[in-house]
Amino acid sequence: PPGDTAGCTFCHTSSEERCSTCHQRHQFDPKVARRAEQCKTCHWGKDHRDWEAYDIGLHGVVYQVNKWKPEQFDFSKKLSDADYVGPTCQYCRMRGGHHNVQRFGTVYTSMGMSMADRGAPIWNEKRDRWVSVCDDCHSPRFAREQLQALDEAVKDAGLKYRETFKVAEDLLVDGVLDPMPKDLCPDWSGQHLWSLKIGAYHDGEAYGGKTGESGEFRMSNCTDVERLCFESVGYFQTYIYKGMAHGSWNDATYSDGSFGMDRWLVNVKQNASRARRLATLEKKVGITWQPEEFWKTGDWLDELTVPYIVKNHPGKTIFDLCPDPGWLETH
Numbered sequence: 001p002p003g004d005t006a007g008c009t010f011c012h013t014s015s016e017e018r019c020s021t022c023h024q025r026h027q028f029d030p031k032v033a034r035r036a037e038q039c040k041t042c043h044w045g046k047d048h049r050d051w052e053a054y055d056i057g058l059h060g061v062v063y064q065v066n067k068w069k070p071e072q073f074d075f076s077k078k079l080s081d082a083d084y085v086g087p088t089c090q091y092c093r094m095r096g097g098h099h100n101v102q103r104f105g106t107v108y109t110s111m112g113m114s115m116a117d118r119g120a121p122i123w124n125e126k127r128d129r130w131v132s133v134c135d136d137c138h139s140p141r142f143a144r145e146q147l148q149a150l151d152e153a154v155k156d157a158g159l160k161y162r163e164t165f166k167v168a169e170d171l172l173v174d175g176v177l178d179p180m181p182k183d184l185c186p187d188w189s190g191q192h193l194w195s196l197k198i199g200a201y202h203d204g205e206a207y208g209g210k211t212g213e214s215g216e217f218r219m220s221n222c223t224d225v226e227r228l229c230f231e232s233v234g235y236f237q238t239y240i241y242k243g244m245a246h247g248s249w250n251d252a253t254y255s256d257g258s259f260g261m262d263r264w265l266v267n268v269k270q271n272a273s274r275a276r277r278l279a280t281l282e283k284k285v286g287i288t289w290q291p292e293e294f295w296k297t298g299d300w301l302d303e304l305t306v307p308y309i310v311k312n313h314p315g316k317t318i319f320d321l322c323p324d325p326g327w328l329e330t331h
Helices: 002-015 019-023 050-055 058-066 089-093 121-134 140-173 224-245 258-285 305-312
Strands: none
Touching: 050 058, 050 224, 121 140, 140 224, 140 258, 224 258
16 A cells, blocks of 8 residues: 555665665755765665664764765865765765666675675676775785675575575474464455565475466565564564674674674564464364454555456456566556
């Protein structure tokens, strides 16, 4: 519903890839666009914690205490001529004034959350490019050590998330997860797919859908175990990645990064243990339990696109009905 997606659409439609987002329509002053705060509107929050990580990291602190001193941060100069006492977002991401901000990103896959081998040769060019930015102020060896620390932290986070995910997966396959996909209101695509069946990771009828079909990370109308899995990777693993990438090590550890993943892993294990014990007792006393109807329908769920698809286009999915991105705006 529009109320739930207002924050998403502000950045991902209204602001994305528009000059006026960074240059401010009523000023369009390069001096304003060169300040780190210009990135703050979109690049902050639970699942993309860039601004917070930068702001409380070493580089951000240097920026905040010196940004009003022209001799330290002369924003009248072009980025290619900048001589700052510390880096801004723009200095590192838009090196030399280049507007493709992803050229100098450390993101390899899915906002840094995927369990990719970050040290693989395929990423060498990107790593070398990033080291060349750090080299303005630091030695290449120091820069590579920081990247290695980042990679190790992300690898450890991936191990925690994999274990968290496996606990939830086993509950689903064993028929203990409540509710099961078939007992839920269909997901956004109009299908009954498990909320953690993302991409082609988990093919099979046990997860709902056909081979190759993808589910979605749900934060509502799913089991607590599934929601905790989403928050573990979508929030806490992102804190770890963003914190390490921006020199905000507190973010990566105490501030719900590594410690948050530890807590959610324990919670998922406790929930799984409780569910299995309850299932054992129900079986012993002959209880055949069925999920309540409120998982299938409700005032809020009825506002989603899904009920419209199921009611008016039986057997179809949103992919069948949307030949182009503008379809939903006119239908």
